[in-house]
Amino acid sequence: MNSSDWQPWGGGEVEMGGQQGDSTPSGRHFARPGADDPQDFRAESSPVAVLLAAAVRARDVEGKREARAVAAFLEAREQGAHPARTRRRDDWRPRGVRRARRSLRATLAALLAGLTLGGVAVAAIGVSSGGDGEGQGRAGPSSSAPERPGSTPPDSTGSSAPAPGASPSGPSDRPSQAQDTEAHCRAFEKVEGRGKAMDATAWQRLIDAAGGESRVRAYCAERLGVSGGGSERQKKDKERDTAGASSDPSTAARTTPRPGQPRKK
Amino acid sequence: MSQRGEPRRVQAYDGELGAAVARAQEGDEAAFAVAYRIVQPGLLGYLRGLVGNDAEDVASDAWLEIARDLGRFKGDGAGFRGWTATIARHRALDHLRRQKVRPRATGLESDVLDLPGAHSTYDQAMESLSTEHALELVAQLPRDQAEAVLLRVVVGLDGPSAARVLGKRPGAVRTAAHRGLKRLARLLGAEGVTDEGPRTLGESR
Incomplete structure (x- = not known):
């Protein structure tokens, strides 16, 4: 413990007898709160802790104040305050007991939340794929395209324009996972602050995607913002595609996949 | 500062504390006093770190609430420590808010240092000095x-x-x-x- 060899946190070396080397300073152990407690760090037995406890813990407890506390206790007893309802913050039973008692309620709540989130997600997917379906009809260089009345005969420059990138991925311009995320984000906006929804798997996934519970809001704001931009972009794509449809041959688009072998007509 | 092994004893008391709390919840005031004596030293130490010299008063307020809400509490000795610490902390934060002082453990700097009064024996002075010293360090x-x-x-x-x-x-x-x-x-x-x-x-x- 000399002052010369200290290093910034995260260096990981501990000077107090080395008992604490196992406790990582990352602070990101959500999952296993109690499990590693015995060796988490021996707060009680490090020399500093012993010194500190000895110095700071009160040695003489004042009788006068104790008497006042007991008087308050008696008063409460007389008023029948003691069989009061246990609030959540009053329940300090060991984890297992608490969990067992709550489990039924929690399970139901989680199930309900899961259904809600799932429903919203499905609904959202439905909505957005509906939109995409529309786009597909118009922009897709699919087999139906040639039959469109607006499509003009092939033109030699056409082969370069709509391009492979635009065609196959055009319809679903975002992957479905992003849609899921957005759906969750919308659901998050709805259920935010109503506790139990956070148990749902979908919620966990959202947290994972956001990189932390506290960042969900920002993440979602960004996502939904992006998706707004995305649909604008989509609109532009569509415009371009429809514009292109009049001049660009969809057949040309169909030939592009194999540029090396110009197709004969 | 002497090595007394107090923290060990803190844990060792948990069984006794749990029993006392259980009896107190059935209305036994002597048991409540026992629980008080077991919990108060640590609670007061924590509050000293939070509010300095006002710790005794804040602790008294906390105990009024503890006495009143005891029937709501569920748990063992260790749980009782946590429950009471939560109540004490809320009282301390209220107190600091009222004082409009930033809730940092620096109530100590100004007044605590001249605590050992004329009435202190040498031993008491040494003890309280070490307490202040420790709190001073914690305050950093x-x-x-x-x-x-x-x-x-x-x-x-x-x-x-x-x-x-x-x-x-x-x-x-x-x-x-x-x-x-x-x-x-x-x-x-x-x-x-x-x-x-x-x-x-x-x-x-």
Whole structure:
């Protein structure tokens, strides 16, 4: 413990007898709160802790104040305050007991939340794929395209324009996972602050995607913002595609996949 | 400062404390007094770190609430420590809010240092001096570290309970306590060697 060899946190070396080397300073152990407690760090037995406890813990407890506390206790007893309802913050039973008692309620709540989130997600997917379906009809260089009345005969420059990138991925311009995320984000906006929804798997996934519970809001704001931009972009794509449809041959688009072998007509 | 092994005894009392609380919940005031005597030293120590010299008053307020709400409490001895620490903490934060003082463990600097009064015996002076000294060191920690250390070491809570009192994740509290103790060790160690080491440490935040 000399002052010369200290290093910034995260260096990981501990000077107090080395008992604490196992406790990582990352602070990101959500999952296993109690499990590693015995060796988490021996707060009680490090020399500093012993010194500190000895110095700071009160040695003489004042009788006068104790008497006042007991008087308050008696008063409460007389008023029948003691069989009061246990609030959540009053329940300090060991984890297992608490969990067992709550489990039924929690399970139901989680199930309900899961259904809600799932429903919203499905609904959202439905909505957005509906939109995409529309786009597909118009922009897709699919087999139906040639039959469109607006499509003009092939033109030699056409082969370069709509391009492979635009065609196959055009319809679903975002992957479905992003849609899921957005759906969750919308659901998050709805259920935010109503506790139990956070148990749902979908919620966990959202947290994972956001990189932390506290960042969900920002993440979602960004996502939904992006998706707004995305649909604008989509609109532009569509415009371009429809514009292109009049001049660009969809057949040309169909030939592009194999540029090396110009197709004969 | 003497090594008394107090924290060990903190844990050893948990069984007795749990029994006392259970009897108190059935209306036994003597048992309530027993619980008070077991819990109060650590609670007061924690409050000293938070509000300095007002700790006794804040503790009294907390005990009024504890006495009133005892029937609501569910849990064992260790749980009772956590429950009472939460109540005490809320009282302390209320107190600090009323004072419009930033809730940092620095109630000490101004007035605590001249505490050993004329009536003190030499022993008492030495003891209270060491208490102040320890609190002074704790006051140099960032608040989250100071609180984590006090809850773990002085109140005697386990990691998850301390986290619950502070409303934080166990990992964060574990880290805070760990860093706090490490820093205290450095402060204590540096004191013997040189004066320049610890000066800057308290200002990292």
